[in-house]
Amino acid sequence: MGTSNLVFAFILTLGAGFFALNVQRLVGYMQIGKSDDRSDHPLVRLKNVLTIGIGQTKIFRDPVAGAMHATIFWGFMVLTAGTVEILIQGVFSKFSYALLLPKLVYQLYAMSQDGFAALVIAAIAFAFYRRLVLHPKRLEGDKLEHTDALIILGMIGGLMVTLLLTNACQYLLDPSAIGPEKFVSRQLAGLIAPLDPAPTRLFTVFWWSHALLILTFLNYLPYSKHLHVATSLINVYLSNTSGPGQKGVMRPMDLEADVDHFGAADVEDLTWKNLLDGYSCTECGRCTAACPANLTGKLLSPRKIVINSRQRLMEKAPVALGDHMEFMHPALVHGEGDDAGATTLTEVLEHRLLDTYITEEELWACTSCRACVQECPVSIDQLDIINEMRRNLVLTESRFPEEIQPAFESLERNGSPWAFNPGDRALWAEGLEINTMAELMERGERPDILFWVGCMGSFDDRAKKIAVAFARILKACNVNFAILGQEEHCHGDPARRMGNEYLYQMLAKDTIGTLDRYEVKTIVTSCPHCFHQMGNEFPQLGGNYEVIHHSTYIERLLQENLVPLQSDHGQRLTVAYHDSCYLGRYNDVYDAPRETLKRSLPVINLVEPPRTKDRGLCCGAGGGRMFMEERVGKRINVERTEELLATGAETIAVACPFCMTMISDGVKAVQSDVPVLDIAEVVAGQLA
């Protein structure tokens, strides 16, 4: 071991040690969050890592940026092996993987190093071009964020260039050390040779530059949004946004817990996983670019929610934990996030995530459409933070837009978000000879399915027609079904989405009591919100039923040729189907409504707007937005309706009563007369 080996060993120890200290610091910060068990389903999690992480499936949702990122990412994966080799060589000059690996494998490895280094350089060049020339809207951040990105790109580019140059010099010094598989390095050597045919000094300069750059890069990460390099795969493994478990299910909450507040007002109220999300965010802006609220000019940006929780963590955690390594404190850079600029301890303690960093207005703008979660390449759960903060606003602070108070009060008193007489719930069914569960029970009978009508279907004049249409289909197919009639009331999902877990649990438990009393097994509903809530969230409270959305149920009936359809196919109709978020992104039901349309209208011309299926734009009613005013920016329903009308559709089909209201209003707002129909109405219209 020569002097330079010793010097390098010392520097390496220092660099690695400093990085380890930072890792310890950041991991420590995460521990101020609440516990959350993510040790379940290791195989599902591993699959997510392989597809979303290694396979970069979500990254490729933007094909251009996707190819760029995947090249750099895969390059990094491959080149990390080489980096380790180089670091070992720094200490033990004679070391090479060639000593350990079979020749062929080593040659492949060597080729991959060169090949990827070149590819990464190309990708980095494109990244610079994109940032400096193209300026994509979603990368809008502050100056610090841009500088950070450029530093990182520069470092990665530098690493690649120095790697290749080191190899090239080494080739000139010892042609046997660099085989033909390192084709790029050899080409490069040809360029260096005229300058210095035996570049000993250059070799040393490039080698050290490369090695030092590696350590610099490593230690820069904890101060950069590019910390995701270290955390993203871990985050994907620990995330639940693509399973395990049902997507979009809100966190269970113990209302009896002896706590002084409910929900999240500050970073300590979030889970360590929410905080890890913060470390994993690269501020790529895909979430915000997909957010219906942000798209239409509202203050909400899901990216900002994540960045701000990270910013607040950086401010609060050192104080909360009594961490005195102040020299290590400079926060991770902030793109869209705020810097509350606390300079004294008191200020740090006076601040909190809510209000100082994230305003009420942002939180109430969310439609809970899940587009942000769907887009995130590293499986961050922005919506979880929003939901927890809404819970705090309602349950702890009783702060919410005043227009939702009547909805809360009516849910409590009348069992529906609208102040309608609960006694009128089954008026829509009058004259249709539909059994109620109570009537059947009295006769000692039991239906095959319960048709859960929902509050819209029961009280809203437009949605009542959907309920009637679906009931007509069930009758035409001789399905043995019943309704609860006056015994039905809201299951509380709107309250839950608006943060009122207390009201939700009251209504949900009562509903479960009713369903269990009638020993209900299978429920069919025409409302995706009811479908999601009863099917996916009721199990948290002990309600386990098979819940089927009417689109799936009708499709099954059609498939089995049970629906007596007219033989006349009528005229060819151009139809655009609008995806409901709670049907699509929450439950992956994309095909059933489309199939239903195709089967019932064989000559249909089904058209799709650009944003469709898992990219579909929300109608604007989710997350309790139905009950709130939309005062800022363009109305989401109008934006969505314009997209749907731009397809040239002669009819818009929906599969959700909330979408029905919003899209119908949108059609009126743009003074169009295109009819909006529920898929059940389309099928009922074709009944023989």
Added chain:
Amino acid sequence: MANVLVFAETRGVALRKVALEATTAARALADATGGGEVHALVAGPPGVGAVAEQLGKHGADVVVVVEHAGLANFNCEVAAASVAARVKGASYRAVLLGFSAQGRDVGPRVAVKLDAPIVADVTAIQAATGDSLIVQHPGYANKVIATLEVKSPLAVLSVRPSAITAQAAERTARVDTMAPAADPAASRVMVKEVVEGGKGKIDLGDAPVIVAGGRGLKAAENFKIVEELAAAFGNAAVGATRAVTDDGWRPHSDQIGQTGRQVSPQLYVAVGISGAIQHLAGMRTSKTIVAINKDKEAPIFKVADYGIVGDVMEVVPALTKAVHEAKAGH
């Protein structure tokens, strides 16, 4: 045979309509109990005694006049004390008054001073036998009608304005004057200012009539036909649907519905409103609903008492003209 005392409500020196209605009810009650006398007490500034003639024409045998310069504004404590003093010095079967802003104040006080049971908001006095009175009183926001029995030799009843039609029962009332039974200047509650209504904009919550417009009006400038109709009623406020306030045609404060104001005026005129669930939640409880809409399938017609199918631009101006004429002929 028993006498009945009416507290005849005045504003300034003018009699209020409900005073005559209470007098008519008292006349009927006195007649039903064997032909007792009806005495009416008025309390007001000097000159208020002139209403005695009008009260006499409606069946008052005696008018007790309490005049005092300190009674220019209604003074509840003086009125209640004077009524109680009058009753204590004589024999009455009942004290009647209107269930008006004044009557709501005076009635319970008189009842306490005399330790007599009180029924408020009476719509009919059905029977009087011995110590028992049978009266009708609507409760639960008029959703339930109660028949009540009051068992007491003396009872206080406040009658609902307009429930009983004032009727002539011509006679010349004797006038008794009486000093106020309490010092108007010593009242614990003093009126500082009275603002007559009708000048400022009427709040949606207070307006007896609301004319509301929806997207059927097609454009913000067409809202003027709604304003003109409201102006024709005189006592109407203008409302709007959420779609209209969202579009900025009207301020958000005008919105009626689930996310806006919840109103229940005597008359609600829905102009170009289809009747979405969110809007119905805010106005369904209105007493009378009129809907004008071009779509005869619009859900608003399901809740409307009277519907006109037609172009709002044609129907509303015609209605405005007709309301003006009706008001002029009144």
Added chain:
Amino acid sequence: MKIAVCIKRTPDSESRFRIAASSTAIDETGLKFDIDDFASYAVEVALQLNEKQGPGEVVVYAVGPDAVQETLRKAMSMGVDRAVQLKTDSVPYDGLAVAKALAAELAGGGYDLVLFGKHAFDTSSGVVGTATAELLGIACVTAATKLDIANGKGTARRELEGAAETVEFSLPAAVTIDEGIARPRYPSLKGIMAAKKKPLETKPAQLGDVRITVKALQLPPDRPAGRIIGEGAAAVPELIRLLQTEAKVL
């Protein structure tokens, strides 16, 4: 300041009412009961006054069976400090009898202000507040739509028929609260939890003689189904006629 608020438990006004078999009471099955709307405005006003005036106490009172405890808890979940139930088997229609029970209890309480709703949804009479004030011998302002307390004096705005007046009154006083004065706060879960631990005292109600009894309850005739009276401007004269003669609103 020490403020008492007298509240009532009434069924939700959106309910469809049925008459019980006895025909002297409503059928309570399926009805949701809560604090009466006007009483909830009074609670809100009391809480706001207390927040503005600095430390004080807000106490709620309700006359009725044990079911009113839930209503009292609701008021405490909004922020009221403690509650008193004046226990009776049922609340009589006779407002004076109820007022006597309340006045007997409030008399020694040392309250600066006693608040009531303008009237309760069920009896719709507005007797109890004024009668209680008279029994206590304190000033009374009814149907206030604005209320301010300063320098030991109160100022209130009242809406009269077609006019509004501003009155000044001395303390202690009773004020009945009209709608539009304040939007009652929505209790937070934190408030609901805290309310479970707040003191709720139960005492027998010293009702006066009950001299008013319900002989019968009945439902008014159904509102006639909506009808379309015609098309276009030609239907206007008929509409005017109906508004004048049938609906009597013109």
